[in-house]
Amino acid sequence: MNTEQVISYINDNNIQKVKFAFADVDGILRGKVISKQKFLDGLKGGYGFCDVVFGWDSTDAPYDNVDVTGWHSGYPDKQCYIDLSTFRMIPWEDNVPFFLADYTGPDKKALDVCPRSLLKKIVDECSALGYIAQFAQEFEWFNFLETPQSLQDKGFANMQPLSPGMFGYSILRPSQNSGFYNDLFNLLTQFNIPIEGLHTETGPGVYEAAIHYATTLEAADRAVLFKTAVKEIASRHGISATFMAKWNENLPGCSGHIHQSLWTAEGGKNLFYDGGDVNKMSELHKQYLAGQLYCMPHLLPMYAPTINSYKRLVEGAWAPTTITWAVDNRTTALRVINTSEKATRLETRIPGSDTNPYLAIAAALASGLYGIKNKLKLDIEATKGNGYANKANGVLHSNLFDSATAMQNSAIAKELFGEGFVKHFTQTRLWEHRQYAKSVSDWELKRYFESI
Structure with a gap:
């Protein structure tokens, strides 16, 4: 509108x-x-x-x-x-x-630190190159039969999950909570967050939703709104939803994978597809992927912004730890999907569900465009087998302090997003580290209280 x-709509409908x-x-x-x-x-x-x-x-x-x-x-x-x-x-x-x-x-003139304004600048750069980017983010999250007050009263311990046990892709569990499940699908769609799929993941009370793809800014808007909308809908069923990357060390983490592709401004052609290539990847796709691989160590806090993010990025936890790519391999940082011309895309698997979608999508698009602008060669071979074991091209930082410090000192990050944003964002991440560093955890109490 x-x-x-x-x-006219506001006046005609007597909205106050x-x-x-x-x-x-x-x-x-x-x-x-x-x-x-x-x-x-x-x-x-x-x-x-x-x-x-x-x-x-x-x-x-x-x-x-x-x-x-x-x-x-x-x-x-x-x-x-x-x-x-x-x-x-x-x-x-x-x-x-x-x-x-x-x-x-x-x-x-956008405020340097506004995430949505930052993404709009990257979208403008993409348009100036003649491309339309399509994005979608998918989320996993855990649901508990708790209220904000009960969580506080319990000290976030002994929380009751929505359903017990490990039961991924269950048909039974959604039926047992059909009111909540149907409200999620129907109300989110009515709120212009169209859902492609909704199912249980492996873990007690965990769901996964795939949001239908859209142009970049709309996709990020949907992703940002999705998390708050889920929490609001859940609360009406006496449920608390969390998008922490890893709420329990013994359970799987929660991903926020990003799917993306570039299209022609006219004619609707997927520029990532080349039927004559062994992996059906165009040269543009390879440059884009190479850009993400190259920029990955410089931008990691935009994909993994919290202390908790790095509890998910560990070996064997369905989240990447190495700078790798492959075709349809869920152990690598980047996964190429090439099942058809229309569906050919790149999946960035580093982000957890705790990401700020504006920043995670900005990082993915800007680094991909960096590869195209600089005509980077995809000289890193596709991983065969276990991506965790392929450390030839380096590993991701294992904690927020190291990743934020690397970004703070990165000329690449400043080139992509400007010194103002990089300075402010990394300062906030280092603040987050300092708050964690001075805290005393339950792990420390249990380990040291009596014996030391």
């Missing part, structure tokens, strides 16, 4: 309130419900929003090491702008109108 159509939100650096939606008049008044000039949302972490603790805002600046307002193309009605909230926002104003 254009501005006039939105205004609107909800809008934007994603912070962790991918957490921050927003407000505003009156009809406030909404209409801000359509051109934007809406003042306290910039503390880019100056605190996921627990609302203020960073002490970032420049963009802080006690030194007084936490002023910055103007955010609603993107009218994101208009949706929230079906589980009496069809309240909803919009996504970002910090890309009329002058196109």
